[in-house]
Amino acid sequence: MKPFDVLLVGAGHAHLGVLRRWAGGARPPGRIGLLNAGPAAWYSGMLPGLLAGRYRAQECQIELAPLCRAAGVELLDGEVQALAARQRKLTLTDGRQLSASWLSLNVGGQVVGPPQRGSELQLLPVKPFAGFVAGWQAWQAAPQRLAILGGGAAGVELALALAGQVSELTLFSAGPLLAEHAPGLRLRALGHLRLRKVLVREDCPISAIDEDCLLSGAEPVWHGSRLLLATGATALPWLAQSGLACDPAGFVQISASLQSQSHPQIFAVGDCASLAGAYKSGVYAVRQGPVLAANLQAVLRTAPLRQYRPQRQSLALLATGDGGALLSWREWSAGGRLCGWWKDYLDRSFMRRHRLPG
Incomplete structure (x- = not known):
């Protein structure tokens, strides 16, 4: 498959914000894709209400196809098995491979039980x-x-x-x-x-x-x-195995521009990223969205990057x-x-x- 100029991996809070801004007319040039496991993004904030019977399942999900169409983004269904950070190449669980000039990871984490x-x-x-x-x-x-x-x-x-x-x-x-x-x-x-x-x-x-x-x-x-x-949440194993610089817990170490400290052509946001002062909470991920959208626009135009500063309180x-x-x-x-x-x-x-x- 032809490489993407930008490939968003995961439909987390930050990437949803990026897509919304691009749908409003701020889309950068080039071929852009979104890879997600499934056609919809679940909103975690409404999950307890769903279980309590206060919401229906469809009220707690965002269908990605309309948002991607409006943003001019190709929607791909798949789950990551491995990442080669230096080549910016993803291998999916079904064997497909995807690559991009610029990657952005918003893949969250996993919950693991005791032995x-x-x-x-x-x-x-x-x-x-x-x-x-x-x-x-x-x-x-x-x-x-x-x-x-x-x-x-x-x-x-x-x-x-x-x-x-x-x-x-x-x-x-x-x-x-x-x-x-x-x-x-x-x-x-x-x-x-x-x-x-x-x-x-x-x-x-x-x-x-x-x-x-x-x-x-x-x-x-x-x-x-x-x-x-x-x-x-604990880190997905393939992050630390990818060659990306990760913290001791296996989360991707990023700079204030939201770029990987070791591979600046890869961005990471939300729970999968590690940055001092940014807690693993949707409140912080939502506020990373505007900075990420601006910086993906900037790197394709070789413009200065914005800095993300986590709020002190939430x-x-x-x-x-x-x-x-x-x-x-x-x-x-x-x-x-x-x-x-x-x-x-x-x-x-x-x-x-x-x-x-x-």
Whole structure:
């Protein structure tokens, strides 16, 4: 296949923002493609609401074909197996190969469980979202007691969304619940979880799975047959194997221009990238979009590049599964129906900005 001038890999928040800007008339010259595993991009912010029955699946997805058509971008369906960074060549899982003068990676990460012996305990990671939604729907044909691994925002939102759908739910957190958020948010979340009869085990890292048992160190702490994995994302293995400079966790090290530190003709944004001060959150990825769009335009015209400066603070809004939400900003927290209305408004506004008629 003829090389692309620019190839976007993954339909994450930042790349969606780039496509929206190009659809508005700021598209750079040349042949441009978007590679994504599937025809739609799932919006993670609405996933808890989907599981709680507040949204339909189609409300939580952005169809990529209309957006790509408007942006003058070729849409390709496929999943990356390997990247040769020096040649900027991708090998896909079906054997196809793609190359480009400029690559941009917005591929997120993966959720990996603890070491497992035996197969009695079924594991369902929250990513990729399409697989998670299908897996959860299959599980709900015969609901059973459930454990969730992950004491961050994702684990809390899932627990609150699913508590009424299973007979018993336990949430495990390796440290304090919501440790990176305002203390008041943690207390509010614990109160909601208690009202939903969710058993919360803080400071209980899960080290291994032995048949149907979760182990913390050598101590058995839970028995069952179903475990949701909502821990922080780990890097996709092919990133570190590509020749790109990566941090110790395997994420691509980038500069303020969002370019790889070792291969400047490759950009990386969102969760797959590593930059001081930029946390792995959609809030940060969204703000990388305008800088990335400007810089992809600039490199094709040999113009100066813009610098991305992460915001020092970010707003957190966690759905409580009943139409409400919890909010934190710096050390301040709040909760209730008004916060839920605001979260719903922000989520639907994001979807409207990126949805185009088919």
